[in-house]
Amino acid sequence: MNPYSYHRAGSIEDAVRALAASPDARIVAGGTNLIDLMKYGVETPAALVDITRIEALNGIAETEDGGLRIGALVPNTVVAEDARIAERYPLLASAILAGATPQLRNAATTGGNLNQRTRCYYFYDVKTPCNKREPGTGCGAIGGVNRIHAILGASEHCIATHPSDMCVGLAALGAEVRIQGPNGARSISFADYHRLPGDAPERDNTLQAGEIVEAVILPADAQAYAAHHSYLKLRDRLSYAFALVSVAAALDIRDGQIASARLALGGVAHKPWRREEAEALLVGGRADEAAFAAAATSLLAGAQGHEHNGFKIDLARRAILRSLRQAAAGTPQSQTDKRIA
Known part of the structure; x- marks a missing residue:
């Protein structure tokens, strides 16, 4: 690790002042991501600002x-x-x-x-090019091993999720x-x-x-989504793995019709992926397969695979349909018994 200074902030104002005093400072609390990044040499902060004592x-x-x-x-x-x-x-x-x-x-x-920062292999490997870690060096994932990478919202500079x-x-x-x-x-x-x-x-x-x-x-x-929701996470193993695709589906169903809907995807973009147009397609109709399929098509519009992750597009479509069925039925995916319902 590189040497760094340490400051334990006593208030929000104190933390803000400490961050302003050192542009290369980083906040530390649980440290479950930052400490790993420091060990790998991905992050080399000049100062750490500890906020754990700020009530x-x-x-x-x-x-x-x-x-x-x-x-x-x-x-x-x-x-x-x-x-x-x-x-x-x-x-x-x-x-x-x-x-x-x-x-x-x-x-x-x-x-x-x-x-928290991306788990892209190239971001974590300081010997490889990565525009996110070192702007202007290129994106190793484009043309490289990109099975876990983005299918939506990416750019020529980065396909991390x-x-x-x-x-x-x-x-x-x-x-x-x-x-x-x-x-x-x-x-x-x-x-x-x-x-x-x-x-x-x-x-x-x-x-x-x-x-x-x-x-x-x-x-x-x-709170209107409490009765009809599901979080479905698809990954290479059933525990301690990041999502290839995940879906948060939430429906407010009244008198057999969808009064409002929310859909968000994980594992497919640089940020959680939502499209209000896709959600709007569900509103006012019944919770049926035709409506779910239309919403999935809209949510995935423009999806683009790379050499190794093209499978994510179909996987995402199937996951959206499955999570919407689970939400509509009021039988959310269990996070204890991870077998897909």
Whole structure:
């Protein structure tokens, strides 16, 4: 590891000041991603800002409009096991439980999960070209081994995917991210938090210099999906593996018709993938195969495979259909018994 300074922040303002003082500083909390990146030499921060003692970043609390606020430091396990989450936002609990191992979920934080970096082989191997790690060097995955890579939203500079399960659930629920920085507080919709690679793949999200995530807000209206949801994750093995394709499906069904719908994909793009046009195709009709197929076609419009990952397009279509069937029937995919229902 390279040498670095260490600062334990006592408040959000203190953390922001420390980040502003050192452009190469990184936030550390659970450390489940950052420490690995430092060991591999992918990240070489000049300073670490420890935020684990900032009480304002902790806890799950009710919002004034009936939603929930999840502090950036709340461990993934705590979120998944919170009774309010399980009852009102079970899709999020299911998505979290589909990821990692219990030990990692105990350490990993909400803010860290949002900001974790890609698991692309070339990003982790400092001896290979990677525009995300070192802009301008090229993308080793394009023309290389790209079985796990993006089929949607990629660019000529990067075909990496975002690895989070939790974020796919949050995208489907229409969450909001609360941010603190040198210019004060701001909020951003979850759909706008993560970026597509474009010509700046080194930027994973829309955080500005010196900003940190304070909390994630679950909107009250997303509780309408509690009865009809499913998080389906397809991977090479049934535990401790990142998604080849994952689907968060959420339906609000009233009197036999779909009143509203949400669909988000993981493992296929640089960010959780949603298209409101695809969701709109489900609204107002019955939860049937024709509607599901139309939504899947719309959601996957423009999908492009590479040498080794073309199979993901058909896999994603089948996963969308399966997860929508599960959601419509009110029989969500179990994250304990991982056999596909």
